[in-house]
Amino acid sequence: MNEDDRDRLLAELIEKPKERKRVLQDAELDDRDRDDVAALADTADLLWLSAHGAPALEDDPVAAMLGLVPNRECSLDSKALSQARKRAGLTVSEVAERLRERGWEFQKSDVFRWETRSATDVAPAVVQAIAGILSTLVDNLITAPSLTWSQDYLADVRRHPLFERLVDRWARVQRVSRAVAAAALESRMAATVHRGEHPDTEQLLRSLDALVTSVEQTTRNERPM
């Protein structure tokens, strides 16, 4: 097999990953050459893998569902955080440490920044965690939703009575506050739109209903009675 043949063989192996074993077996190569070509095809696979990781957070529907996408409906209020922390008798370092104990990767400087500068990038799930740490309600830690939201493309869905009911069900099944649940469902809708789909209000609500129902059903099936 000459160099051109080897180039062609490698191209075929990359193009047909499912048939790689057969193509390699059929090729007229000695063991060493076979190993070399297989190693190059494996390197191509590693490159493929490196490009198939998670999407950007705001485009990830699972992240949205878990309340990991910052949302103005559930935006941490700097002043309220500072007051609640002091009431709980915790230092900024202690709040950061408790968050780390729950798996979040925050430092003292992050909590300090949330209190003194900006906290708009704090995701609803983190607000929920902070509320748990400070033994307070999420509603006591967040700013009132801005009035401008009613003008955006998801406003019709949010105003729909079914959305309110879905928020209640999601809060119940996820054991989170209504604000966090609303933010998670809204981010989930936004992630759908970011993916290039442009569903109408009814479709968005149906999709959310299907999500909530599936989680409720799985919970009923899997939780011990």
Place this chain on the structure above:
Amino acid sequence: MAPLAPHPSAGRCAVVVRRGWVSAAGPNCSRCCLDYWVRGTVAIDDRTTTPAMSVRQRAGGRAVAMSAVPPDLGALYLRHRDAMYKVAASALREADLASEAGDAVHDAIVSIMASPPKDVRNWEAFLVTAAKRKALDRIRSADVRHAGPELVESLHDRIDDTDIAEDAAADLDRKQRAAVAWDCLSILDDRHRKVVWEIAELERPRNEVAAELGVSPPRVSQMTKRALTLLREEMNRREGENDE
């Protein structure tokens, strides 16, 4: 029940003892040790037990203190979602279903939300295994849809639940190597990087890439091989340095 000593160094696992693996950081057998590694339990000779909650556990390659507070699923997902997507995509690729990786990850998280596990020692391994299981469920469903239920039996020969758990460590290792491969792209010149990106990562047809670059398809193959050879050499060099 005896307290759980560091495993497998204490020689609790017959496979580990037989093969002379004595280091706690050394290789594990594929079944009970992996079970220990993922869930913190080991079931050999009726000595099933759970490690004390105060032990330090590995999570995502870092040691974190295990406390009485269970970690938030959101925090875990944030840290390990990339690995979940990669492992799911990799499993689904064999059935031309890589685009369903997000759905498999979604299914895995919904299942975990509904039934949170206890005593997980390595969340990355646990989450990756969950995503892979759901990916393989999707392949099974697709096979049933396309071939009918009578062919599912043969599929089970290929996909076994035990194999999935056994593969977790290999999957994570592969994810690390993919990151090394990605880093090594920087050693290529722009033209070779573009060719290997288009062919290997984006899986674009050779003819299309050739037309775009104004070269012949055989030249694209030649450049792909050259790029992959250089990447392989660089990866071997870097991995060799890390081993030393």
